[in-house]
Amino acid sequence: MKLPENIKIIEIGPRDGLQNEATFLETKNKIELIKQLVECGFKEIEATSFVHPRAIPNLADAEEVIDGIREQSATFFALVPNEKGxxxxxxxxxxxxxxxxxATDSHSKKNLNRSTKDSIKELSSLVEHCQKDNRLYRASVSTVFGCPFEGQTEFGxxxxxxxxxxxxxxxxxxxxxxxGVANPSQVYQWMTKLTNEFKQLEFELHFHDTYGRGLANVLAGIQAGVFSFDSSxxxxxxxPYAPGATGNISTEDVVDLLEEMKINTGIDKRKLLNTSHTLExxxxxxxxxxxxxxxxxKCL
Structure with missing residues (x-):
């Protein structure tokens, strides 16, 4: 088994983890959670989302959260759906x-009210803005391995x-x-092809654990040459626009698995578990x- 020395984990709990919770987490608690995540060793954290508050009420305090963490020593990302965001x-x-x-038009129209093609067209100008404004940027493509409305997505x-x-x-x-419908064979085959064809890109994988395959899919992605993963x-x-979707792969479980395999994540597992205690x-x-x-x- 070919294993890398290091894996990058992008912590997305403050955004993707909280957006679908039944209740609103107070702003001061979001800020405290993010501060503790920084202390755990995370270098990149997706802290919030600049969507319309009516669409994602749980993240209506995006500005207040960013204002409260700006002195922290990490790189903070935010999900942005359009130019206003x-x-x-x-x-x-x-x-x-x-x-x-x-990746599919059906999900795109539910989620963003436009087709995939139109999304890419709008992103073209936003990428230019990012470059001009000297901001980091990444793309996050939903429903890659399967869509709740269209079924399995074609690799092409x-x-x-x-x-x-x-x-x-x-x-x-x-x-x-x-x-959460991907399986390790599919992940390995698809990502091997993509990493070979697009060598200039840094691929990141984002798994949900609906069917309990998340960690197996992480390992398949690593074998295919992907070394960056989102987790919550x-x-x-x-x-909210994918009926039946459950939570993301657990950061605690990913870190533990990789560390047991002697792959460095840069995350302090003890501090991470204490942060989990705070979150609970x-x-x-x-x-x-x-x-x-x-x-x-054993925490605290």
Missing amino acids: YERAIKIGIHGITFVLS RIAGIVESLAKIGFKRVGLCDTI IGGLGGC GFIHKQLNSQIWKVNKS
């Missing part, structure tokens, strides 16, 4: 932008989307298993992390 993000001083689009369509994103200036492209503390998450106290429910469940009594 971009303007809000830049105004508050966000470090990096996660631009979102869907995904390759075409990746090619279009590369042409308009993306260097980082995240591929998301939004509804506590396994929180879900998409904030949201008052059981976290969806196997390692957290095993070690819960």
